[in-house]
Amino acid sequence: MTIVNKIAILGAGNLGISIATGIVEKKLKLPSDIFLTRRHTGLLDKYRDLGYGVSSDNKKAVEQSEIIFLCVQPKQIDALIEVIKPVLRKDHILVSVITGVSLDLLREKISGVVQLIRAMPNTAVAIGQSMTCLATLGADTALEKVDPLFQTLGLTLLIEERLMQAATVLGASGIAFFMRYLRAATQAGVQMGFDTEEAQKIAVQTAKGAASLILAHNSHPEVEIDKVTTPQGCTIEGLNEMEHQGFSSSLIKGVMTSFNKINQMKS
Ligand SMILES: NC(=O)c1ccc[n+]([C@@H]2O[C@H](COP(=O)([O-])OP(=O)(O)OC[C@H]3O[C@@H](n4cnc5c(N)ncnc54)[C@H](OP(=O)(O)O)[C@@H]3O)[C@@H](O)[C@H]2O)c1
Structure with missing residues (x-):
């Protein structure tokens, strides 16, 4: 059988589809090079x-692929592994995005010699803007193939696996946290007189600009804040009121609550 560096995405739900879409949009692969199950x-x-290889046959998808993404929910992993275990090969690269499943646990489940990578992207992977944290058990050759792939889909960071839960909260759940900020800013805009569409456009582009400033200058957020706060001006007055109302504190507490929850979750 010829392996033409095909990719299998086992569990083509929200995240699996986002990864496939990103890979195709960045022209890394054709839809016909990707199996979605x-x-x-x-x-x-x-x-x-659109030309993807769609199937419910995980075994066949694995047999015909080199890189295999495991994108099912944590409770669905055992049934999936049961099916694919017999066809896993030494040259397979298994990339798990499954929350809370450690590389050691995964290795134990597959009891095989495939190369394993744990990845934590977020849904912005679909538009090439993901923050993807990666961890391995020393699968360096596999990382050489998988890291560039995620790099074209956003930024990547190789982390120690013990930080994967924190990465999940900050990077993957982070999408939801920032969305809630955007919704609130939009609501404030509507209250001040814009219609929803206008308010959202202003809030979203401003958030993008703020993030881009930090990325471009590699500066501390407070340095950028200093540039827009005039003494006795409206910005500092608004910012201080937000802090009196617990803005930073509620954000940190929210993130830490998610972190505590993820640490209690069992796969
Ligand atoms: N969403 C995020 O932002 C995000 C970020 C990082 C990591 N994650 C992790 O990524 C994983 C997937 O998340 P998600 O939000 O994409 O979940 P999801 O939308 O529920 O996708 C899971 C998919 O797996 C399919 N599935 C279940 N059992 C299967 C099997 N035996 N063979 C093939 N497909 C199977 C399900 O479809 P059927 O029911 O039709 O089989 C479903 O489409 C989770 O472990 C999550 O923790 C998610």
């Missing part, structure tokens, strides 16, 4: 029409 394949008709 899930049990309810009818929900993937749109992707079948």
